[in-house]
Amino acid sequence: MFYYDGYNLAKSEKNAVIVFGGSLDNSIPVKTLADAFDFNFQILNKSIADLSVKNAKEAFCSYVQPLHPEGIIIHIGESDLNLFKANSTEFDSAYLQLIEAVKAANSKCRIALISLYNENADQTIAEMNRHIKAIADSEKCDFVSVDNAKLWNPAASKAAIRFAQNMGLSVRKPLRDVAEILYSYAYKVILKNNTVTGLAG
Numbered sequence: 001m002f003y004y005d006g007y008n009l010a011k012s013e014k015n016a017v018i019v020f021g022g023s024l025d026n027s028i029p030v031k032t033l034a035d036a037f038d039f040n041f042q043i044l045n046k047s048i049a050d051l052s053v054k055n056a057k058e059a060f061c062s063y064v065q066p067l068h069p070e071g072i073i074i075h076i077g078e079s080d081l082n083l084f085k086a087n088s089t090e091f092d093s094a095y096l097q098l099i100e101a102v103k104a105a106n107s108k109c110r111i112a113l114i115s116l117y118n119e120n121a122d123q124t125i126a127e128m129n130r131h132i133k134a135i136a137d138s139e140k141c142d143f144v145s146v147d148n149a150k151l152w153n154p155a156a157s158k159a160a161i162r163f164a165q166n167m168g169l170s171v172r173k174p175l176r177d178v179a180e181i182l183y184s185y186a187y188k189v190i191l192k193n194n195t196v197t198g199l200a201g
Helices: 030-034 053-067 081-086 089-103 123-140 145-150 154-166 175-191
Strands: 017-021 044-045 071-075 110-114 140-142
Touching: 017 030, 017 053, 017 175, 030 044, 053 089, 071 089, 071 175, 081 089, 081 123, 089 110, 089 123, 110 123, 110 175, 123 140, 140 175, 145 175
Parallel strands: 017 044, 017 071, 071 110, 110 140
Antiparallel strands: none
16 A cells, blocks of 8 residues: 555655655656656655545654655545535545644645646536645645646756756755646656556546
8 A cells, every 4th residue: 555666664764855645646756757857855755545635644644754754745635526525624624634743743844735637627626626725825835736737848947957056056946846847747647648547537
């Protein structure tokens, strides 16, 4: 159930940026993308297939909290459409409990919340994305719309990275930029190639 991304649990995993999501996220090769785009920090994929907002806090406390992440990219909700449709308040409460657990573990942890893909303009997904954005705003987290990731230009991003490096800049990349790289790949490679069962439109 636990996706490990080729690493062994070790001290070297601590203080990394963590990708924490479900089935789609499980398939994102973060190490490969980090190498390709010269991330100047460690990023690990600790996603769990079919992760639900209902057990996300427990999964975070068991698998991610011991790593003391300095940043976390959260992409959950794909397994919770029925829950959200039946009781959006319960969805919001469980999501907030996850964020509270992250902040309790590290009050300075950078947090980014990712919207769900909505290729077919589904009203439930659209409303869930509005709730996720509202949660991000209220909790002072970054919110990343995957609509932006779909428009992302990898060649231009690499050129900007090279320019910054040539100027001697080594500023840690914002989670928003990192998330757009990861979820642009997820959209253009994983979803479009139908490599994640049941997720491609």
